[in-house]
Amino acid sequence: MPRTSPQPAARSTRPHEVRIIGGxxxxxxxxxxxxxxxxxxxxxxxxxxxNWLASLAGATGGELPGWHCIDVxxxxxxxxxxxxxxxAAVALLCExxxxxxxxxxxxxxxxxxxxxxxxxxxxxxxxxxxxAGQWHAVFIDPPFDQDALYERSLRAVARVLRPGGVVxxxxxxxxxxxxxxxxxxxxxxxxxxxxxxxxLLRAVGSA
Numbered sequence: 001m002p003r004t005s006p007q008p009a010a011r012s013t014r015p016h017e018v019r020i021i022g023g024x025x026x027x028x029x030x031x032x033x034x035x036x037x038x039x040x041x042x043x044x045x046x047x048x049x050x051n052w053l054a055s056l057a058g059a060t061g062g063e064l065p066g067w068h069c070i071d072v073x074x075x076x077x078x079x080x081x082x083x084x085x086x087x088a089a090v091a092l093l094c095e096x097x098x099x100x101x102x103x104x105x106x107x108x109x110x111x112x113x114x115x116x117x118x119x120x121x122x123x124x125x126x127x128x129x130x131x132a133g134q135w136h137a138v139f140i141d142p143p144f145d146q147d148a149l150y151e152r153s154l155r156a157v158a159r160v161l162r163p164g165g166v167v168x169x170x171x172x173x174x175x176x177x178x179x180x181x182x183x184x185x186x187x188x189x190x191x192x193x194x195x196x197x198x199x200l201l202r203a204v205g206s207a
Contacts, residue, residue: 018078021047022062023085025111030076033100040076041141041170045191045198049168050082052189052200053137056166063087067136070094072123072153077104079139079168084115091116094123124149127156134160141170158184158203167201175199
């Protein structure tokens with residue numbers, strides 16, 4: 001009998017998932033579409049980030065009561081939904097890909113997440129036209145190879161932070177105070193997890 005070569009295993013078409021870590025929708029899973037440049041913040045990093053934010057909010061249980069947050073490159077919406085799950089009053093999710101926008105809107109409806117707003121369009125433009133002092137937290141995590149998006153986002157962000165407000169910056173390299181000085185920002189917290197460098201930034205001179 002002729003020997004037959006083993007057939008390659010069929011590639012799974014099931015999307016990857018991330019989960020909401022805390023708050024009212026804890027353990028809710030969000031699908032991750034297979035799209036170039038889409039890189040959801042890992043669960044471990046998001047858990048650390050929201051512990052950082054909660055300590056600044058001065059609330060117990062990892063909450064962000066009444067915060068106004070914007071996710072400039074929302075993708076799956078994991079950061080914004082996490083913020084809303086923990087009590088943020090506003091979580092604006094900005095995304096240009098129509099399929100991702102539709103997915104986030106479906107999640108918003110499923111969760112009845114009234115604090116979440118999903119907008120299709122240029123998230124950096126949202127920063128550029130935002131009111132001064134509008135946001136408690138700004139999430140910036142564009143595709144790692146898009147240097148121009150980092151520069152443009154950071155140039156716009158210091159003006160829109162509330163007093164004591166923070167920027168989450170996710171990148172493939174560590175950003176130093178020297179790198180950030182032209183944007184009026186400095187590093188408050190930093191974490192490296194695998195290839196991800198997670199930074200929490202503050203405006204220079206912020207208490």
